Amino acid sequence: MQPSLFASVQWTVSALTKYIRDLLEVDVTLQDVWVQGEISNLSRPASGHIYFTLKDAGASLRCVMWRTDAARLKLPLQDGMAIEIHGKIGVYEVGGQYQLYADQIRPVGEGTLYQEFLRLKAMLEAEGLFDTERKREIPAFPKRIGIVTSSTGAALRDILTAIRRRLPLAEVILAPSPVQGEDAPPKLVEAIESLNQLKPDVILLARGGGSIEDLWAFNDERVVRAVASSEVPIICGVGHETDFTLCDFAADLRAPTPTAAAELATQTTMTELQGNLKTFDLQLTTSMQDILEEHSSALASLHDGLRFFSPSRRIQSERQRLDDVAHRFAVAQAHRLALEANQIEGFRKRLEALNPLQVLERGYAIVTRQADEKLISKIKQVKSKDEIHVRVSDGDFNATVK
Amino acid sequence: MPKSSSAKSVESLSYEQALKELESIVAALENEQRSLDESMALYERGQALVKRCAKILDKAELKVKQLSGETLTDFEEAE
Numbered sequence: 013m014q015p016s017l018f019a020s021v022q023w024t025v026s027a028l029t030k031y032i033r034d035l036l037e038v039d040v041t042l043q044d045v046w047v048q049g050e051i052s053n054l055s056r057p058a059s060g061h062i063y064f065t066l067k068d069a070g071a072s073l074r075c076v077m078w079r080t081d082a083a084r085l086k087l088p089l090q091d092g093m094a095i096e097i098h099g100k101i102g103v104y105e106v107g108g109q110y111q112l113y114a115d116q117i118r119p120v121g122e123g124t125l126y127q128e129f130l131r132l133k134a135m136l137e138a139e140g141l142f143d144t145e146r147k148r149e150i151p152a153f154p155k156r157i158g159i160v161t162s163s164t165g166a167a168l169r170d171i172l173t174a175i176r177r178r179l180p181l182a183e184v185i186l187a188p189s190p191v192q193g194e195d196a197p198p199k200l201v202e203a204i205e206s207l208n209q210l211k212p213d214v215i216l217l218a219r220g221g222g223s224i225e226d227l228w229a230f231n232d233e234r235v236v237r238a239v240a241s242s243e244v245p246i247i248c249g250v251g252h253e254t255d256f257t258l259c260d261f262a263a264d265l266r267a268p269t270p271t272a273a274a275e276l277a278t279q280t281t282m283t284e285l286q287g288n289l290k291t292f293d294l295q296l297t298t299s300m301q302d303i304l305e306e307h308s309s310a311l312a313s314l315h316d317g318l319r320f321f322s323p324s325r326r327i328q329s330e331r332q333r334l335d336d337v338a339h340r341f342a343v344a345q346a347h348r349l350a351l352e353a354n355q356i357e358g359f360r361k362r363l364e365a366l367n368p369l370q371v372l373e374r375g376y377a378i379v380t381r382q383a384d385e386k387l388i389s390k391i392k393q394v395k396s397k398d399e400i401h402v403r404v405s406d407g408d409f410n411a412t413v414k
Numbered sequence: 415m416p417k418s419s420s421a422k423s424v425e426s427l428s429y430e431q432a433l434k435e436l437e438s439i440v441a442a443l444e445n446e447q448r449s450l451d452e453s454m455a456l457y458e459r460g461q462a463l464v465k466r467c468a469k470i471l472d473k474a475e476l477k478v479k480q481l482s483g484e485t486l487t488d489f490e491e492a493e
Contacts, residue, residue, distance in 0.1 A: 155430065163480070163489075172478060172491065180474040181429060186489050187481045206481060286471055292436050293464045299443035300457040307450050 026105065033103035036110060042101040047112065048120060049073065051093045056082075062089065066097065066112070074111035075099070081115045094120040122224055129231055133258055136233070141240040142261040148245040150265055153280040154213035156183050158244065160203040163188035167218040167249075167270035174274035178281045185212055191219040196229035201238040208243050214277050215242060217259060218249045218270035230257035239263050249273025372405035379403075382410065424462040429470045436463040 023031075036042055049066035056062050060079030065072050075097060077085070089095070099114035136142060157175065161167045163186060175182060187203035190196045200217075207215055217239065219227065229235060230250045239246050239262040248263035249270040260266040267273035319325070364370075368378065379388040382399040394400065398413045424432065439460040443453060480489040 169491075172476065176476045180476040181471065182476065184476060184478045184489075185481055185486065186478060203481075206484065209484070210481065210486075282471060282474065286468075289433075289464060289467050289471065292433075292440055292460075295440045296436075296443065296457060296460040296464065299440065300453065303443065303450070303453045303457075 025108075029103065029105045029108060032110075033105060036101050036103060039101075044098075044100065045112070046096055046098050046123065047073065048094070048096045051089055051091050051095060054089055054091050062114075064089070064091075066095075074104075074109055075114050076111055077114040077117070085117060087117060087119060089117065096120055096123050119223075125224060125228065129258070132231065132233055132236075133261070136236060136240075136258065136262070141236065146240070147264045150245050150247060150276060150279070151213045153285075154179075154182055154277060156185060156210070156212035157277055158207040158210065158212035158215040159184060159186045159218065160189055160200060160207065160215060161186075161218040161270070162191045165191065165220055167191075167220045170220075170269070170271045171216060171218060171249075171274040174271050175278055178275065179278040180282065181285070182278065185210060192222070192226050192229055197232035197234050200229060200232075200235045204235075204238045204242055204246070212244055215244050215246045216249060216270070216273045216277055217246055217263065218273050219251065220270060221252045221255070224255075227251050227255055227257055230259040233258075235259060236262045247273045247276050369405065372403065375405075377402050377404045424459075424466045427463070427466060429467055432463045432466045432470070436460055436467065439463070 047066065049068045052065045052067050052072075054062070054064040060082060062077040062082045062085075064075050066075050067073075077099075087095070096118050097112060097114045098116040099112045101110060102113050103110050140146070159168065159171060161171070168186065172184065175184060185207065187207045189199040189203040191200070204215065204217070217230075219230065227250055230248075236258040239248065239259050245264040246262075247265045247267050248257070248259045249267035249272055250257050250259060251269075253268040256266075265276055267276050372378065380386060380401045380403075381388060381394070382401050385401075386393070388394055388400065394413050396413055400411050400413060402409055402411055427435070439456050442448075443456055443460070448456075478489040478491065479486045
């Protein structure tokens with residue numbers, strides 16, 4: 013279509029720019045983009061905002077990062093650096109420029125690594141490798157502590173310092189392994205597996221801080237699986253407080269740093285052991301004192317018992333019993349004698365009453381026949397001329413019946 | 415009554431062994447009836463175990479070994 017030469021003016025620059033701006037800013041895709049490129053024309057004026065151009069082989073894009081977002085930036089930016097930026101497309105109307113308002117910047121590759129991290133994490137999580145029920149208790153007082161880390165790194169030095177300070181009684185076995193680079197994952201797996209053969213009480217898997225790429229071996233599926241299937245409980249202390257690796261999720265315990273891992277592995281310290289020993293010592297002495305007291309009081313009561321049953325006491329009591337019996341016997345005897353005396357007196361009186369001689373005193377006589385000495389008490393018993401014998405109170409004489 | 419390791423000389427016991435025996439001796443003295451002679455013998459053994467443990471704690475020095483393949487060697491720490 014040919015533009016008309018005499019058409020009337022429809023737009024001001026501002027209105028048109030505003031129109032373009034609206035067009036771009038209602039586009040959902042453009043308001044949430046990740047874009048990759050190389051930094052050029054980097055400028056950080058005193059305002060604190062950051063301005064640069066993001067380029068690739070075929071195009072360039074103006075970028076701004078406001079001061080508040082720039083303050084959170086961990087990565088030191090410089091020209092030529094390959095980065096990935098997140099932000100939204102907008103229009104700077106005064107300059108007539110569209111540009112990217114950035115809110116996050118990260119090094120190239122981190123995004124894909126992160127995607128891989130999330131994918132692997134979801135997969136292993138679904139398999140149950142990170143389940144809480146799988147976590148085992150870390151022994152409070154380990155005799156043997158296994159360590160998997162680089163034999164030259166700061167992590168090892170930190171760990172040994174912490175263990176030496178807290179529990180030098182322990183024995184440490186280092187299974188050295190590179191902790192970054194392509195070699196690292198298989199070597200870490202090998203170290204974990206060979207330490208398992210020696211059955212230490214706990215294994216520390218550690219590495220000092222570094223970039224996300226440096227820590228990547230601890231997100232390797234092989235290593236994560238080795239951690240999960242270790243028979244010995246594993247404490248994972250990789251990087252710094254803010255770094256999370258998949259090994260952290262698979263381990264029985266996550267420590268923020270290697271030093272913290274060593275501390276978590278040595279919950280019982282020398283101070284506590286010494287305290288425990290003192291307690292035992294005290295208990296030992298106290299129970300022995302109790303036992304001695306028990307025995308001595310048993311002895312005292314035996315002594316009392318002995319006195320109670322001693323022969324002199326027995327003899328005394330027998331003597332008393334004898335006295336007692338003798339007394340009772342005497343009383344009984346006296347009583348019986350009295351009784352008998354009484355009885356004899358009775359007999360005597362009765363005998364006296366019956367004495368025939370007393371009757372003679374009163375003038376009666378006892379008459380017997382001389383021939384047969386039979387007592388005569390009836391007239392018929394005698395006839396004339398019978399010779400009889402008469403007894404009176406003071407003597408006797410013979411007579412003849414007329 | 416703890417007897418198992420009482421035949422062993424106290425000096426040959428590890429910290430764990432000594433502590434374990436000490437623990438059982440304390441429990442035995444606290445809870446079981448026995449003759450005075452036996453109690454005294456246990457107490458003396460207990461005292462020797464306490465001394466043994468204290469000595470081990472006092473002299474404890476971290477032993478660091480390195481596992482290479484299947485062999486353990488002393489690990490030389492860089493200063």
